[in-house]
Amino acid sequence: MTKPAVDELDVIGAATVAGRSAETVRRWVWSGRLRARKRGNKLLIDRAELERLLQSSDARKTVTLADWLSGLERSGLKAGASAGSAADLVLADRRARAQES
Secondary structure, X not given: OOOOHHHEEEHHHHHHHHXXXXXXXXXXXXXXXXXXXXXXXXXXXXXXXXXXXHHOXXXXXXXXXXXXXXXXXXXXXXXXXXXXXXXXXXXXXXHHHHHHO
C-alpha cells in the first residue's frame, strides 16, 4: 500500500512547511536527520517525518541577531582576528567555542 501524495512533500514543499530554505532541508536529508526517498530525481519527504524533526529541539533552535552578534563578539573574530582564508576563520571560531564549553 502506498502513502497518499498529500503525506509526501518535495524539498521545496518541506522547506515551506518548515520555514527554512530548500538547501537546509537537503542538508537534513543528507546528514540523516530527515528521512526521504527518491522518485526519479526528486527527494520526497514524509510529512510525519518532517513534523517529527520540527518537534525536536535541534530543528526549532533559532538564533536571534542579538545572540549571533554576542557569539561573534565572544569568539574574538570581530575584534580583528587575522586569517588567511575562510577556513581559518571557521577553525578559529570552533576553537573559541570549544573553550567556552
